[in-house]
Amino acid sequence: MDISTAYKQHQQIITLQNDLAEVLKEIWVTEWAYRLAFVATFVVYFVFVWMMYVSDLWGFTSWLVDNLSEIAALIIYTVLAVTLPLSMAMIKEIGYKHFAKYRNNWAVVGLIVFILAFAGVVYESISSSSQQQHISTSAAEKSKTFEVITNTKTGTIQTGSMASLIAEAQKQLARCEEKLKDGREPHCKGDAAKLQGYLDAEQRAMDSAERASVAAIEVKTKALQELKEDSYKPAFKAIRDSFGVTISTGVMLVTTFISVIFEISHLLLILFLSQKLRRKDWLTQSIINMEAAYLNSTGKAFRPEDFTDDSVLNMDDVREQSPSPMGFGMPATAQFKYQQAQQLMQPVGFIRTDQLNKPAVSPTQKTTVAKLGTAETQLEMPGLSEPAIREKRDELSTWNQELSGHGIDSPADKSLDKVEDKTTIQCIINKGLQAGEALHATLSKPSAEGDEIITNESGQQTISKPSADGQRMGLYDQWVQAVTEKECKPSVRPTWEWIQKRISNKETGSRTHDRTRISTMQKAFFNRAIHDGLMKKNSKYKNGGKKFIWIGATT
Amino acid sequence: MTNPSEKQVVCYWPDGYWITDPEEAELLDSVNAFGTEHRQLEVFPDDDVQKAVNAELMS
Secondary structure: OOHHHHHHHHHHHHHHHHHHHHHHHHHHHHHHHHHHHHHHHHHHHHHHHHHHHOOOOOOHHHHHHHHOOOHHHHHHHHHHHHHHHHHHHHHHHHHHHHHHHOOOOHHHHHHHHHHHHHHHHHHHHHHHHHHHHHHHHHHHHOOHHHHHHHHOOOOOOOOHHHHHHHHHHHHHHHHHHHHHHHOOOOOOHHHHHHHHHHHHHHHHHHHHHHHHHHHHHHHHHHHHHHHHHHOOOHHHHHHHHHHOOOHHHHHHHHHHHHHHHHHHHHHHHHHHHHHHHHHHHHHHHHHHHHHHHHHHHHOOOOOOOOOOOOOEEEHHHHHHHOOOOOOOOOOOOOOOHHHHHHHHHOOOOOOOHHHOOOOOOOOOEEEEOOOOOOOOOOOEEEOOOHHHHHHOHHHEEEHHHHHHHOOOOOOOOHHHHOEEEHHHHHHHHHHHHHHHHHHHHHOOOOOOOOOEEEEOOOOOEEEEEEOOOOOEEOHHHHHHHHHHOOOOOOOHHHHHHHHHHHHHOOOOOOOOOOHHHHHHHHHHHHHHHHHOOOEEEOOOOOOOOOOEEEOOOOO | OOOOOOOEEEEEOOOOOEEOOHHHHHHHHHOOOOOOOOEEEEEOOOOOHHHHHHHHHHO
């Protein structure tokens, strides 16, 4: 073991883990920004859709009172007004998160993002401009000036004297015509002309009054309009005055600009989250690689408290956790084929082979599970830092030299030529020898729990436990027994966990059984139980019910 | 479709239990599921697998 390398790896893992924790926190904040943006998007879309299909939100209550009888339309448009903006906001949210996580063709990303963002800009600008109109109109209508202008009367001036003159002229003309019939008057042209004159004068007066009234209404309307425009925010009026457009155009330009800013901010979340996720993946992978390297260097799993001032590298832990433990010759846990293959490739032994009685290889060589985690065999080594190594430079040696000195065959491994602290090496070798001798003494003795490691013809080692009648029980038989004794429920999840606990609780190798493999075992157990008549499929199975029924005996 | 002339592999244990998936059999043996290691036997698709396994165990 190269302590300085291990120390560097330990510090790098700590740094990477801190960095990862920071990135995870950043991602958490970014996710919250996504959620808030989603809510904001939904509300904006909702206002737009509600306004388009139902009614303006302002004054909605009075509108509702007037339209309560239209139940069908109300229900349909309410459902539409909720589902449409919700689905559109969700699609936008999903799309933006999707592009943050998955790489896509830039053209595709650009097109989809443009469509989503464009829709957002349109909806937001329409909603916000309508809201602006409502705000300014309300402000104008509440002003005193508006009230005064509204109450100004504009009407025609009635000319009562002209009416009486016309009536008098009509009366005179009627008398004249009576006299004309009796021959007392030669003609009535004078009275007729007088009446016509009065009528013409009245018509002219009426025309004049109407024109004056129209002009007054126009002035009043214009005054009200100007008052309303004056109630808009200065930003809108500035755009109107700067570009010579109407106030409505000014409002649209400003609200569109604001909507674009919101959309760009929303879009930036894609970039931010994307980079953070990439960083998180890289850090996670780096930590895995670094921890694997640390495992190789030290023979033990990484722990943050390693290399601290008051901690020690517990070599007993090293032996129990490492798939290729240095110096103890026998794995403390059951191992699978791939782990055994790794172990065979890296045999670093501390047991004097010349002092061991080599047992004959039988098809089922038994070795008791080694319980080596005792005080006698526990080896503690101070966590050496680089300065400490420098101090002991004059007391250095190599593993090969020291192993040879103890008459122990060492494999042709270059790592054993590395220079290490001589005292430490000797200490480890001595402890290893003691442990090896202790292990040898315990060979073939049954353990307290009775678990055994079975070595078969192919050198494979598996766990086995003797049954009451002396026969070895496989894992399946143990499971059946557990179910029979009600220690494990005969359903998928408990069985899955039972198997995992049995085969994985002591594993520390880099290739532990994954969930799929355990699921395969669980299914195989069920198939076997069905075959053995211990279990049957539930023909009345429904969601949430039991898929399988145990028909075997239970205690 | 399985070709009737092609043999298929059957993995069986000394107690007569058998399956047709060698990978699953390897996996089960890796945890000593059935107490012993499986053996393999080739049978035709039309064969009675259980009979073939029993015959193999008796021989």
